[in-house]
Structure formats: structure tokens, C-alpha cells
Amino acid sequence: MLDEPEIAERLAARMPDPSRPGTDDPERALPKVATGIAGLDEVLRGGLPAGRPTLVCGGAGCGKTLMSMEFLVRGALEFGEPGAYISFEETEHELSQNVRSLGFDVDALVREGKLVFDHVRVERQEIEEIGEYDLDGLFVRLGLAIDAVGARRVVLDTIESLFSGFSDMAVLRSELRRLFAFLKARGVTTIVTGERGDGTLTRQGLEEYVSDCVILLDHRVHDQVSTRRLRVVKYRGTAHGTNEYPFLIDEDGFSVLPLTSIGLGHTVSDERITTGIRRLDNMLGGQGYYRGSTILISGTAGSGKTSLAAHFATSVCARGERCLYLAFEESPDQITRNMRSIGLDMATPVRQGLLRIESARPTLHGLEMHLAQIHRAVEQFDPHAIVIDPISNLSTAGVALDATAMLLRLIDFLKVRGTTALLVSLTGGEAAIEVSGQGVSSLIDTWLILRDLEAGGERNRGLYVIKSRGMAHSNQIREFLITNEGIQLQDVYVGPEGVLTGSLRAQQEARERAAAVAREQDARRRQRDLQRRRAAVEAQIAALQAEFAALDEEGRVSTTEHDARSAIIQTERDAAAGRRGADTAASAPGSNP
Amino acid sequence: MSTAMTELHEGTAGQWAGDEKWDLRLYIAGQTPKSVAAFNNLKRICEEHMPGRYRIEVIDLLENPRLAKEDQIVAIPTLVRKLPQPLRKIIGDLSDTERALVGLQLRPRA
Numbered sequence: 001m002l003d004e005p006e007i008a009e010r011l012a013a014r015m016p017d018p019s020r021p022g023t024d025d026p027e028r029a030l031p032k033v034a035t036g037i038a039g040l041d042e043v044l045r046g047g048l049p050a051g052r053p054t055l056v057c058g059g060a061g062c063g064k065t066l067m068s069m070e071f072l073v074r075g076a077l078e079f080g081e082p083g084a085y086i087s088f089e090e091t092e093h094e095l096s097q098n099v100r101s102l103g104f105d106v107d108a109l110v111r112e113g114k115l116v117f118d119h120v121r122v123e124r125q126e127i128e129e130i131g132e133y134d135l136d137g138l139f140v141r142l143g144l145a146i147d148a149v150g151a152r153r154v155v156l157d158t159i160e161s162l163f164s165g166f167s168d169m170a171v172l173r174s175e176l177r178r179l180f181a182f183l184k185a186r187g188v189t190t191i192v193t194g195e196r197g198d199g200t201l202t203r204q205g206l207e208e209y210v211s212d213c214v215i216l217l218d219h220r221v222h223d224q225v226s227t228r229r230l231r232v233v234k235y236r237g238t239a240h241g242t243n244e245y246p247f248l249i250d251e252d253g254f255s256v257l258p259l260t261s262i263g264l265g266h267t268v269s270d271e272r273i274t275t276g277i278r279r280l281d282n283m284l285g286g287q288g289y290y291r292g293s294t295i296l297i298s299g300t301a302g303s304g305k306t307s308l309a310a311h312f313a314t315s316v317c318a319r320g321e322r323c324l325y326l327a328f329e330e331s332p333d334q335i336t337r338n339m340r341s342i343g344l345d346m347a348t349p350v351r352q353g354l355l356r357i358e359s360a361r362p363t364l365h366g367l368e369m370h371l372a373q374i375h376r377a378v379e380q381f382d383p384h385a386i387v388i389d390p391i392s393n394l395s396t397a398g399v400a401l402d403a404t405a406m407l408l409r410l411i412d413f414l415k416v417r418g419t420t421a422l423l424v425s426l427t428g429g430e431a432a433i434e435v436s437g438q439g440v441s442s443l444i445d446t447w448l449i450l451r452d453l454e455a456g457g458e459r460n461r462g463l464y465v466i467k468s469r470g471m472a473h474s475n476q477i478r479e480f481l482i483t484n485e486g487i488q489l490q491d492v493y494v495g496p497e498g499v500l501t502g503s504l505r506a507q508q509e510a511r512e513r514a515a516a517v518a519r520e521q522d523a524r525r526r527q528r529d530l531q532r533r534r535a536a537v538e539a540q541i542a543a544l545q546a547e548f549a550a551l552d553e554e555g556r557v558s559t560t561e562h563d564a565r566s567a568i569i570q571t572e573r574d575a576a577a578g579r580r581g582a583d584t585a586a587s588a589p590g591s592n593p
Numbered sequence: 594m595s596t597a598m599t600e601l602h603e604g605t606a607g608q609w610a611g612d613e614k615w616d617l618r619l620y621i622a623g624q625t626p627k628s629v630a631a632f633n634n635l636k637r638i639c640e641e642h643m644p645g646r647y648r649i650e651v652i653d654l655l656e657n658p659r660l661a662k663e664d665q666i667v668a669i670p671t672l673v674r675k676l677p678q679p680l681r682k683i684i685g686d687l688s689d690t691e692r693a694l695v696g697l698q699l700r701p702r703a
Binding site: 118120121122126127128129130131132133134135136137138139140141143144162165166 | 620622623625627630631634654655658659661662665666667668669670671681682683684685686687688689692693696
């Protein structure tokens with residue numbers, strides 16, 4: 001949570017203020033008194049003009065009294081400045097009761113002498129005016145109240161009641177002028193309240209007496225949702241925020257949301273953090289989101305936005321960091337249960353105090369209330385990351401333009417804090433999916449789109465990165481499955497009609513598997529063929545070798561036979577010759593077998 | 594006028610007389626011309642209309658500022674008629690005697 005000096009420092013360091021240096025130079029500027037009201041001092045660049053009256057005006061029920069009271073209470077509690085409350089309408093008891101609901105124990109402050117009340121009752125019908133008079137009695141009471149506690153802060157609420165109590169306008173006006181001079185002379189910082197008039201800031205033209213600072217409070221109802229706004233109408237001699245700032249009144253008092261005063265001067269981190277899904281990290285340059293960046297996930301109903309967000313949330317907590325999950329559609333229990341069904345344990349980080357899930361119906365309050373509650377939650381919990389699921393629902397809490405303005409403020413606020421923000425946006429039916437940014441797409445650093453891919457009679461989930469500043473990112477449309485173990489991104493199959501998803505992808509996978517099997521079978525068959533042919537060749541070789549051996553044998557046998565036959569012939573011839581007594585030498589062996 | 598203004602100013606008889614007793618309180622803040630005029634006018638009216646039956650208590654809020662809060666005094670001078678009942682408040686210097694008499698209910702409204 002930022003404290004005052006830090007905010008001031010941030011503003012001073014980062015906000016290019018066209019009026020500086022000069023009127024807003026702390027050395028030379030009008031001395032100011034911090035109100036202590038959350039956000040208001042930022043709008044007023046320090047506080048109310050010290051020792052001067054400030055007019056706070058607005059319609060009935062716009063919060064003038066509460067703002068005034070908080071000014072005094074904070075002064076007494078936080079700045080050691082006692083206060084005097086001069087009420088013209090409510091009694092001390094009524095006031096004390098009214099602000100008790102804001103957590104202010106006014107009675108205790110009164111007992112401690114830090115606060116004093118005076119209820120100035122002016123009843124026209126009880127009073128007869130005869131001759132000249134002045135309001136010295138009021139001055140006496142004011143002086144008494146201031147002196148009783150040494151008041152540095154005074155509230156007159158609302159001094160316009162005097163106009164209904166007295167009939168002599170000339171006297172009243174001169175007395176009012178004298179009153180403001182008196183207050184200035186006493187050096188007390190004063191809030192004077194006034195009812196808003198028809199076409200004028202106050203019914204009685206109080207603005208004519210209070211020339212230094214005028215704050216206008218407004219309470220309007222649009223589409224049955226009320227919003228409160230504050231505007232600094234004028235602040236003489238100093239720069240101030242000029243917009244209408246939403247404010248709210250809740251159990252912690254009054255708070256103004258000065259977010260539009262934040263410029264683009266925030267520092268950025270180079271650190272990358274995981275998306276919670278490894279393959280999605282891969283799509284984002286392999287490392288995931290930038291820390292402190294703003295991520296938008298948009299998609300149609302049931303496209304898995306919450307699951308993706310829950311992945312991120314649990315990954316934040318897994319690092320031991322805090323994550324705030326703001327759910328506008330589901331209760332914490334419901335989210336926890338649903339995410340358990342996809343294998344995400346959100347209950348453990350909740351128990352560990354790392355994850356806080358806050359649910360609220362968007363229509364429960366106006367936008368400002370939501371914004372303020374988010375602020376407060378962020379400042380109390382100080383999360384490293386925040387998930388808002390979904391932002392699109394917030395537009396039901398106000399008009400679209402307001403919702404956009406509020407989101408811009410919120411994103412600015414989170415960026416300045418360096419909180420990683422993951423926003424979920426629901427895209428309605430037929431609307432172009434890229435038009436789902438609620439008008440904030442220009443502030444988004446990483447934008448993921450989840451969409452239904454319809455093909456082959458099926459509806460499947462596709463994810464792609466529409467933009468991601470400062471990092472290389474995948475241009476693929478990836479199918480993702482929500483499984484018992486969370487979200488799984490699938491491989492990409494591009495068919496003739498685009499990316500294949502679902503059954504088509506499964507078919508494609510099956511086809512590829514079949515083809516692989518076929519290829520393997522083919523290879524095995526060829527192998528077998530080769531082996532067979534080799535075996536055949538080997539058999540042939542064996543046969544030939546056998547033949548060869550046979551021939552060889554045959555050769556040897558025939559030679560032996562020949563020799564034997566020759567020997568026999570020779571023997572016979574020799575025998576014949578012997579019998580004839582012929583000359584053996586005359587006959588050639590073998591020539592006549 | 595003197596500091597005696599903060600004291601009781603009773604009628605010439607010095608005691609209550611008649612049926613109707615008048616208990617009046619005049620709040621002032623310092624001896625301003627308006628306060629002095631108011632006191633003188635009041636005194637004159639009392640002497641004329643209720644001699645001996647009135648008392649005027651003059652309260653200077655500069656000396657008793659707490660009474661301004663306690664008695665709900667805003668305008669100066671303020672005359673409070675404590676008695677006779679009901680309580681009436683009249684502001685101003687009572688320069689218009691006729692209206693002052695009406696205001697004090699000494700004379701019916703015209």
C-alpha cells in the first residue's frame with residue numbers, strides 16, 4: 001500500500017505536470033493542508049488551501065457532510081490538528097451516529113478534546129426580527145469552539161441554513177463576508193458546505209464568498225446504478241486535477257479515485273513470468289508474459305478463459321507470490337471446485353494466503369464502487385498479479401463509456417504499481433472477436449484470443465496470440481484441450497481448409513499413425529524380401545557349389561576310370577600282343593580303344 | 594450603560610407585582626451600538642407596560658461565551674422572553690416599538 005509521501009513522490013517524479021515548475025513548486029506554492037482523505041489530496045495536489053475556506057457543494061445526499069467530517073477526523077487522528085464542527089442541520093448526536101458507520105469514533109475524539117461540536121439551530125418561526133441585528137452570537141460560538149480545542153480545522157455545515165433562518169439578506173451577506181474574513185484571520189482551514197442550486201453551484205451563491213477552492217460533489221443515477229463524482233471547480237493559485245473523479249463512501253470512509261492523474265511514466269520490467277502453461281510460454285517467445293504487463297484473454301462463452309486465467313493464477317502462487325482473483329461471475333467455491341476438475345488446486349494457495357478470490361456481482365454496485373473496491377483490495381493485499389474475470393461484465397454496472405474509462409484507470413493504476421494484470425473478456429455471440437477489448441485493447445500488452453473452431457461437425461477450442469508487445473510470438477492458431485490435468489496445447493495440423501482440430505485432427509493423427517505403420521510394414525516386408533532373396537542366392541550358391549563339387553568328383557572319377565580302362569586296355573593289348581607277339585611299340589596307346 | 598448590564602435589572606418596585614411576571618434575558622456581545630439601543634428600547638417598553646413586574650438579565654456573550662451555545666444564540670442582540678410562557682425569541686435592536694410590543698405579545702398582531 002502506498003502512503004502519502006510515496007504517492008506524492010511518484011507523482012512528482014513521473015507525472016509530467018505542465019504547470020511545473022512555478023505555481024505548483026512546493027517552495028513557492030500556496031501552503032496546503034492534507035485532508036487525509038484517500039485520493040483527494042492527490043487530486044488537490046497536496047490538500048486544501050491552508051488557513052482558508054473551501055466550499056464543498058453538491059445536491060442532497062452527495063456526501064458533503066461525510067467528507068467534511070472525515071476531513072476533521074483525519075486531521076485530529078493523523079495530523080494532530082484539532083477540529084471544530086459547526087453544524088446547522090444535524091445535532092452532535094446525529095452526526096456522531098452517522099459517521100460511526102464509517103468507523104469514526106467521534107465521541108472519543110470529543111472526550112479527548114480533539115474535536116468539538118456545536119449545533120447551531122436556527123428556527124425561523126421561533127424568532128421575531130425587530131430592528132437591526134448581526135450574527136455576533138455565531139461568531140462568539142465559532143470563536144469558543146475554535147478556542148476550546150485549539151482547532152486548526154473548521155467545518156460549517158451547511159451555513160446556508162442561515163438563509164432560511166433570517167430574512168434580512170443584506171445583513172446575512174455582509175455577515176457572511178465578515179465570517180469568512182474572521183475564519184481567515186483565525187488561520188483555520190475551513191470547509192463550508194452548500195446545497196447545489198438550480199444552475200448555480202450553491203443556492204445562496206456561497207461561491208461568491210469562498211474564492212480559493214471550490215469542490216463539487218455529484219451523485220447521479222444512471223440505469224439504476226448510482227455513481228458519485230467529485231470535481232475541483234476551482235482552486236486559485238495552484239494546479240489541480242480538473243477531471244470528474246469518482247468517489248465512494250463505504251465502511252472505510254470517503255475515497256476519491258484520482259487515477260486519471262497518472263501518466264505513462266511507469267517503469268517496466270524485463271522479467272518474464274510463465275503463463276502457467278509451458279506450451280503457451282513457448283508461443284510467447286518461450287518465456288511467457290512480461291512481469292507487470294497487462295494481458296487480455298478474450299473469447300466466447302465456454303472457450304476456456306477462466307481455465308487459462310486459473311492456470312496463470314496458480315502459477316503465480318506456485319512461485320510464492322500473491323495473486324488476487326476477482327470473480328464477477330462465480331463464487332470462490334465454485335471456481336475452486338471447477339478448477340479442481342481440471343486438475344488445478346486453488347484451495348491450497350488460498351489456505352496459504354497467496355491466493356485471494358473475491359467475488360461480487362457486477363450489478364451490486366456502480367462502477368466506481370467496483371473500482372474503489374478493487375483499489376482497496378489491491379492496496380490491502382498487495383498482490384503481484386491480479387486476475388479480473390471478466391471485465392466485460394462490468395459494463396453491466398454502468399454505461400459502456402464509463403466502463404471503458406474505469407478500466408483505463410484500473411489498468412493505469414495496476415501498471416504503475418507493476419502488478420501483472422490478466423483481464424478476461426467475454427465476447428458475445430456473433431460480435432467480431434477482436435472487438436472484445438472493451439475499448440482497452442490499446443492498453444493491452446499481450447492479447448490472447450480463444451475462439452471456437454467449427455469444423456467437421458464439431459466445436460473445438462483454438463487459441464492464438466493477437467499481439468504481444470516486446471516479444472517474438474507465435475502466429476499459429478493452436479488447438480487446446482481442457483483435460484483432467486489442465487489445459488494442453490495440441491500440435492498443429494494444417495489441412496486444406498485450415499487448421500485441423502478435434503476429430504479432424506484426431507483423424508489426421510490416425511492417418512499419420514496408419515501411414516507410419518504402413519511405412520514400417522513396408523520396410524519390414526522389403527527386409528524380408530531381401531533376406532529371402534539372399535537366402536535364395538545363398539541356396540543357389542550352395543547348389544552350384546554342390547554341382548561344382550559333383551563335377552569335380554565326376555572329373556576325378558572319370559580320370560580314374562580312364563586310367564583304369566587304359567590300364568586294362570594296355571594290359572589287354574599287352575596280353576594280345578603277347579599272344580600275337582606283335583611289336584608293342586608300333587601301336588599307339590588309346591588310338592584304338 | 595456599564596458593566597452593570599450583566600446584572601439583574603428589575604423594575605422600579607424591585608419585586609414581582611401583579612399576575613404576570615416578566616422574566617427577560619437580553620444577549621449581547623460587547624457594548625455595541627445595537628446592543629445599547631436594544632437595552633434602552635427594552636427598558637423603556639418594560640417601564641411603560643409592566644412597571645414593577647419585570648426583570649431583565651443582560652448576558653454579555655463575550656464574558657459568557659458558553660451561554661451562546663447553551664441557549665442557541667446566533668444573532669445579536671437577542672431578547673428571550675422566559676416568562677410569561679411560551680418562550681419567545683426576538684432579535685434586533687427593538688427600534689420599532691410597535692413591532693416590539695407585538696413581538697412581546699403585549700399587543701395583539703394587527
